[in-house]
Amino acid sequence: xxxxxxxxxxxxxxxxxxxxxxxxxxxxxxKIANKGYALLELNPxxxxxxxxxxxxxxxxxxxxKSILDGAHEEHPSIRFLWxxxxxxxxxxxxxxxxxxxxxxxxxxxxNMPEGYLKNDEVNILTPVSREGETYFMLLSLPAxxxxxxxxxxxxxSHKSLLTLVAPLILSFSIPFLLGLWIFSRINxxxxxxxxxxxxxNLQSNSPVAELAxxxxxxxxxxxxxxxxxxxxxxSQFGEIxxxxxKRKLLLSNLSHDLRTPLTTMLGCxxxxxxxxxxxxQELHTRAKIILQRCRYMDKLLDQMLEVSRQDEEDITIHLQxxxxxxxxxxxxxxxxxxxxxxxxxxxVEMPDEDVQLLIDASLIERALRNLLDNAVRYGKDGHxxxxxxxxxxxxxxxxxxDKGKGIPPAHQKHIFERFYRVDGGRKGEGLxxxxxxxxxxxxxxxxxxxxxxxxxVETRFQIRLPVSTxx
Ligand code: ADP
Numbered sequence: 285x286x287x288x289x290x291x292x293x294x295x296x297x298x299x300x301x302x303x304x305x306x307x308x309x310x311x312x313x314x315k316i317a318n319k320g321y322a323l324l325e326l327n328p329x330x331x332x333x334x335x336x337x338x339x340x341x342x343x344x345x346x347x348x349k350s351i352l353d354g355a356h357e358e359h360p361s362i363r364f365l366w367x368x369x370x371x372x373x374x375x376x377x378x379x380x381x382x383x384x385x386x387x388x389x390x391x392x393x394x395n396m397p398e399g400y401l402k403n404d405e406v407n408i409l410t411p412v413s414r415e416g417e418t419y420f421m422l423l424s425l426p427a428x429x430x431x432x433x434x435x436x437x438x439x440x441s442h443k444s445l446l447t448l449v450a451p452l453i454l455s456f457s458i459p460f461l462l463g464l465w466i467f468s469r470i471n472x473x474x475x476x477x478x479x480x481x482x483x484x485n486l487q488s489n490s491p492v493a494e495l496a497x498x499x500x501x502x503x504x505x506x507x508x509x510x511x512x513x514x515x516x517x518x519s520q521f522g523e524i525x526x527x528x529x530k531r532k533l534l535l536s537n538l539s540h541d542l543r544t545p546l547t548t549m550l551g552c553x554x555x556x557x558x559x560x561x562x563x564x565q566e567l568h569t570r571a572k573i574i575l576q577r578c579r580y581m582d583k584l585l586d587q588m589l590e591v592s593r594q595d596e597e598d599i600t601i602h603l604q605x606x607x608x609x610x611x612x613x614x615x616x617x618x619x620x621x622x623x624x625x626x627x628x629x630x631x632v633e634m635p636d637e638d639v640q641l642l643i644d645a646s647l648i649e650r651a652l653r654n655l656l657d658n659a660v661r662y663g664k665d666g667h668x669x670x671x672x673x674x675x676x677x678x679x680x681x682x683x684x685x686d687k688g689k690g691i692p693p694a695h696q697k698h699i700f701e702r703f704y705r706v707d708g709g710r711k712g713e714g715l716x717x718x719x720x721x722x723x724x725x726x727x728x729x730x731x732x733x734x735x736x737x738x739x740x741v742e743t744r745f746q747i748r749l750p751v752s753t754x755x
Pocket of ligand 1: 654658662686688689706714715716717719720
């Protein structure tokens with residue numbers, strides 16, 4: 285059942301229940317809380333007394349006295365008075381025995397039932413005919429002896445109920461109608477939200493449609509939360525898709541990247557095997573090419589391994605106190621050999637005193653090698669490679685610099701993303717994960733990785749490691 289139908293049902297049932305409840309409770313409470321005589325009870329009471337007097341064979345004063353006193357005993361607040369047709373009291377339970385003129389009687393009766401409402405006396409005059417004579421019985425009681433709150437006694441016929449019920453229905457229906465109006469508005473907004481959630485298409489490239497609901501209530505807040513959530517999911521979905529596309533592209537290029545050096549290596553190896561080289565110099569060159577290609581393929585395979593490892597787990601580090609200056613010296617020597625014969629100046633700057641730090645040496649070495657490999661690979665044109673170690677009270681900085689073509693500003697903010705490559709992943713020798721690994725290693729040491737690049741002036745990567753215990 286939809287909410288609207290439920291609400292209508294609720295409205296009808298609750299309106300009917302309210303009316304019944306009102307009727308029953310007003311009668312019931314009237315009976316319990318309203319002590320006294322009801323106006324409609326007085327006539328039957330008068331008639332029952334008149335009937336019991338009428339049943340007597342003789343209408344003597346004693347008979348009247350015993351019946352009327354008996355009735356007065358039963359109803360002490362009521363005065364019972366029996367009079368003849370001239371208005372002369374024959375018996376009066378108050379003992380006053382007045383003589384009523386026609387005017388007195390008319391005055392007694394004239395204010396009925398307003399007298400009752402105005403808190404005067406209530407008088408009921410009942411005529412009795414007996415043996416050709418006419419008598420009257422006056423039943424008189426103070427209005428305070430009547431029920432104080434009794435609406436339904438005023439209803440003469442059921443038709444008059446309508447006059448009572450119509451305003452009642454009207455007043456009852458106002459809160460219901462207001463409730464209905466508010467509910468249908470809320471229902472409309474919920475339906476809009478429902479439709480928006482239903483139509484949310486994360487895969488489409490078009491932007492997510494915003495839900496317009498500026499109100500400050502809970503539904504407005506929900507709509508705003510939905511908008512920001514949808515935006516977030518949509519952009520995250522886009523990022524995941526982009527990431528997946530890059531990954532697919534790189535893996536598909538990988539077979540090509542592996543085959544190219546393999547062809548070169550096969551050519552060189554064949555030349556060496558057949559002895560078709562000109563001199564020792566060519567033999568040396570061919571062997572060097574094979575070595576370079578082997579290193580390159582080795583590196584590619586390492587990176588592939590790294591990709592799958594990064595998918596599986598976060599970096600775990602094992603910290604120990606190490607001489608960072610020593611580590612950098614060792615790596616610098618390696619690169620002197622690698623750069624042998626290349627026209628690249630290698631500049632190493634370190635503090636005079638050795639720098640000791642709590643680090644995972646193998647991870648820091650890996651990070652440094654990644655940065656140096658990049659500087660050699662992409663910054664060779666600058667003919668300069670710098671390694672710098674600085675230390676202050678708070679941190680130790682490992683800096684790798686080159687003066688090559690650098691990284692264009694548009695690419696700089698993406699450069700630490702996995703699989704991101706400036707050349708779009710086709711040319712060059714890598715999977716685009718080297719810098720993301722360096723960043724992960726820096727973060728694992730609670731440090732940072734920063735980059736500044738001015739083409740052919742300086743491209744600088746700086747790992748900053750805090751001196752205090754990093755984890
Ligand atoms: P890979 O070297 O495997 O492509 P990296 O994450 O190490 O992956 O580097 C990402 C990209 O950043 C490289 O493709 C390269 O375009 C650019 N890059 C990194 N270091 C340098 C540098 N020193 N000079 C110029 N470009 C660089």
